[in-house]
Amino acid sequence: MTALRRPLVALAAALALAPRLAAQGPRFDFYARGPYRAEVPRPATLLGYEPGEFHTNYGNMERVVQAIAQAAPDRVRVMTYGRSEERRTLYLIAVSSPENIRRLDEIRAQTARLADPRTTAPADAQAIIQGLPATVWLNYANDGNESAAFEAAIQVLWQLAASNEPATLEILRNAVVLINPAHNPESHERFVAWYNAFGTGAADHAAIEHDAPWGMSTNNNHYQIDLNRDALALSQRETQAIARAVLAWHPQVFVDHHGQLSQFYFPPWALPVNPHVPPQTARWTETFGRGNAAAFDRYGWQYFVRDIFDLYYTGYWDSWPALNGATGMTYETDGGGDMGFNWRRDDGTTATLRDAIAKHVTASLATAETAALSRVERLRDYYDFRRTGMEEARREPMKRIVLVPGNDPRRAAELVEILLRDGIEVSRTRAAFTAPLAHDYLAPAGRAVRQAFPAGSYVVELVQPQKRLARAILEPATALDREFVREQLARRARNARRGEDADHERYQFYDITAWSLPYTFGVEAWWTEDTTAVGGEALALPESDDAAAELAPVGGVAGGQRARSAYVFPNDRNGAGALAMALLTGGYRVATATQPVRADGRVYPRGTFVVRIERNPESVHDSIGPWAARFGVEVTPVQSAYADSGAAGIGGWEVASLRAPRILVAAGDGVWETEYGALWYVLERVLRVPFTPVRAGAIGSLDNLDDYNVLIFPGGSAARYERELGESGIARLKGWIERGGAFIGWSGGARLAMRKNVNWTSVRIVGSDEDSTKADTTVARDTTLAPDQRPGPPLVPATADEGKKPLEVPGAIFRATLDRSHWLTFGYERDQLPVMLSGDQFFRPSRAGANPVAFTGDSLLISGFEWPNNTERLLKNTAWAAVERHGSGSVVLFAHSPVYRLFWRSTYRLLENAILFGTGR
Structure with a gap:
């Protein structure tokens, strides 16, 4: 290249990037915290662009990490902790002082001693703490399409590896910083492939770069599973790998970096907080929050705390680390991801990817600084987290949890596999035993009874280091903060006084309110008040791709x-x-x-x-x-x-x-990616049955439609489904059903069948415009259903009646009654089945068909939050699953996903039965 052309090319490149860097105010300087070691290359030198100018793909990230590690081996050790579903290497990068890097294995072993108060006395713990750095885990790209986090990981690594700034050296002396640059590589790679191909830097929300095609910009992994909610199920390869690594390193601080909001968020958490997170852990979020605030205030940056991000559901990557003793925190930045290089805010200013990266970098370093300054106190509280948890277990009535395998030992073993992956100690009894004070999970309000348990039962003793996590995921119901509940009821009362067209206050439930794994797996469970020795073998997690099969080789x-x-x-x-x-x-x-x-x-x-x-x-x-x-x-x-x-x-x-299932699944526009993903995973990995995903809009015009006998529409937009199919597609599918096809739908897929211009079912949504039988309180054809035998109390006191429309249920578990003579429920041993209900989709029962899974009797709530004098009154005598025959085929509808988040295993069989028995050809 000639000397004349070089500046012209540089000018052209600068002009091309100009729209991408349209920020307001002084530019953040990524290179201000020096001096820097010249031998450690800047990421921009290796990549050929500055932060925020382009999206870094996974291969280039690997190249940068290796180059920095080779240049700074005294501060950096690169480790691997697993592989993603698409076989990408998962990296964990330790950055610390040369002395700490040399004794890194010793530090990990000594920290592990703090995690077991049974073998480490308080005096020994204090001696260990004096010579131990804090361990800070910085987790990036969990939601891989939230692109600023991935880029920030690279910059944080370089700063810690290259800088000789006094504050950075203080971090390195007093902390081991573990950087996980990409929790979810597949989500990130899909997104950057799209954005690097089509992004121009346009800030207009209508620009194509802000509207990626279906599946290309999601939080989800290869199977479209949301890894940020998978810490409960531990269903995915990536989730299992990170859980294993966290349990090996025992971090005292865990930060999960996300995006993208209108302003940056960091804790303290909002209510509700899981009651098994002790007050001292919550207090640390104030300490870290103030440290972050000081760093942000230096730049005049806006941020918020509390508000909507709670710490109640156990499946997030702030709550799961918190239940393992860390200060678990989510940080949400204000740019990148679907906001792209630039995004026009409502006040006319522009949020940029570059600024979003800068804020994540600043928060990450501020967090590491706070941890380094608070090293001794934070390590002491980490030790006390487990010590006080075990003391609580000795005082509390719930001493142990017993899981009975019953007729399906493999399903019980799958539940135990999750517990072992959580580091929870589980034993299996060699002989039968009797508990004098036992409580049945299906009678949560019942009195303690004397109960005999067979040999082979699984026992979780709660006097163990992982007591808090064990209680949080296994107990029948998890208490909500009373202050939080009072506020939601007050908002409901205020909303009830406003007209339909008025603005209403939003309720503050961020996620589901019930998840107890014995219910979701359908495993018989009891908790006992006694600690009588039962004898048994302590179980270890088998090193196998099918650990449950090793645990229950049946x-x-x-x-x-x-x-x-x-x-x-x-x-x-x-x-x-x-x-x-x-x-x-x-x-x-x-x-x-x-x-x-x-x-x-x-x-x-x-x-x-x-x-x-x-x-x-x-x-x-x-x-x-x-x-x-x-x-x-x-x-x-x-x-x-x-x-x-x-x-x-x-x-x-x-x-x-029976006929071999030939399964067609609706995919693409209108389908919620996570609903499709859970179904995909179950069909491919659990049932191991072939299926063909087809765009919803193309299904009605398939030339070979009759090659299939099962069609599944998972959760999505019913209106979009109808629009995609069109009038001719709807008519063609109706004929296909009548010729023997089985249509299976849930959530939006079920509502498709109810729409006025579709009308494949007599089922209607309670309180909807199409619900012409609002006053009816009977269930069609349910004379064989067993009455509810085990009532439970409502969570909150009743208030005024607000009409005939259900308020949205924030994910709770309810007691359904089964008609076990119907083929949809073949194989179930009990008349009662706990099911998930979320939202306001209550099924007015079918009048033309059967309602094999229905809500009858009183006190339907088992676990979670319900609205007093609304939820149960309107839920009673509705259906959770309905079946109608049309010609030789059938329409099978579920009110909620039977494969929800892959931890609702007890309803898998309903889907299996629908596939196997619903077809007529």
Whole structure:
């Protein structure tokens, strides 16, 4: 390049970037906190652009990290802690003083000693603390499309590795800073691929760069699972990896960096705060908040605290670390992500990606400084977090939690796997035992009873270091702050006095209010008041891709025998439906018993699967055993079809043939990505059944629509679904259903079937304009449903009646009653099923079909918040699931996702049954 052309090219580049850097006020200087070590390269030198000018992709981030680590090996150690679903390496970068880096393994081991007060006495803990730096975990790109966080991680790493500024050196002496540059690489890579291709720096909200295509700008990982809410389920590869690393390093401070709001946010937290987070942990957010405020005030930056970001739900990456003893905090910056390079605020100023990065960098460094200055006190409180938790457990009535595997040991093992991944100690009893004071989870208000437990039960003793986390995720209900509840009721009262067109105060629930894992897994659970020794083996997490299968190695053909008549397995395990689908899609013929049947002297319940030898190839003998072991299903080889008593045998008309599911799933515009993602994960990874995702708007015009017999519309926009399908698509799908197709929908997918111009169902939403039976309080065709046997108290006192429209329920667990004679509920052992309900979508029951899962009786709330004199009154005698026949096909509707957040395992079987039994061709 000639000397003349160089300045011209530089000028052109500067002009091209000018719209991207349209900020107000003095520019933040990323290089002001020196002097800097010349041998440590600036990221901008390596990348060819300054912060905020371009989005850094994952490969370039790796290149920068390695270059800085090679230039500063005395301060930086690069480690890996796992791989993402798309096989990207997950990095954890330790930055500290040369002395601390040399003894990094010792620091980790000594910190671990503070995490177990049983083996480290207070005096020993004090001695350890005197020579120990604090551990500060800075977590970035959890929501990978919130792009400022990823860029900030690079700048923070460079500052700590390169600067000899006194304040930076003080951080390095007194803290080990752990930088996780990308919690969620896939989300980040999708977003930057889109934005780098189409971003121009336009601040206008209508610009295409602020409206990425479906799935390209989401918080979610490969499977479109929101990792920031997955700390409860620990369902994803990335979540499991980070949990393992946190438990190995025991950080005292954990910051999760997000975006993007109108102003920067950092704690203190808003109410409600999970009651298992002790006051001293909450007080630390004041300390860190004031440290951040001082740093921001130096620049005159705006920010806010408390307001909407609470610490109640356990599944976030501020609450989960807080329940592990850290000061868990979320920081939300005010630019980048969908705001892009530039975003016009409502006052005409512009939020920029560059400024958003600067604020994250400033908050990160301020947090590390505060931790370094408070090193001794913070380490002491970290030790006390577990010590006082164990003391509380000794005083509190709830001493232990018992989980009974029942007929589905694999499902109980899946729950135990989560507990072990959480570092919670679990044992399995070798012999039966009796608890004199036990409380049934399905009778939360009931008196303690004497209860016998079988050998093989799982026991969680609460006098353990992880007591607070164990209580938070296992107890039947988690208390809400009374002050918070009073405020929501006051807002409701004020809103009730305002007209429909007036502005209403928003309620302050940020997320769901109930999540107890025994309910969501459908595992029988009790808590006991006694601590009588029960004996048992302490369990360790198996190092396996299928830890639950290692914990509960069940399944296969009983006795390894070959059947002469049929292979039979009841539908009482989650894996039974998956096994049936595997056989059907593998080319084998499977039938199901629509009534109880008898074979080889044993009675099998409705829904039992029958694989007849006469109607299958010889290879069925070799295939069924390994598949049964994979899914944890015990298969019985039947030698004779003769029913020695009773009216029905496996060769009778009560045994109906099933059809291999050929599944079509609505995807694309109108579908909520997380709803699609949970379904995708369950179909592909749990049920292992093939499916075809198609854009919702293309489904109605598919030439090969009749190649499929199952169509699933997950949660989304019902209006958008209708618009995408169009009149001709709706009519074509109606004909497809009548010819034997099974339409399955929930949330917005269910509402599609109810829309006036669709009208595939008589189900209506309570209080909607289409609800013509608002005064009706009966449930159609529910005469066989068992009455509610176990009432529970409402959470808050009743107030005035506000009419016939449900107020939105902020994610609570309610007691549904099952019609176990209906095929949708085949396999369930109890008449009661805890289900999730969120929002205001209550189903007025079907008059034309069946309502196999319904809300009957009184005191429906099991756990969480409900609105007094509104929720239960309007929920009573409504349906959670409805089925209607149309010709040879069926419409199956759920009020809420049966695969919600992948921790609601007890309702998986409803989806399996809908897929297997709903088709007519």
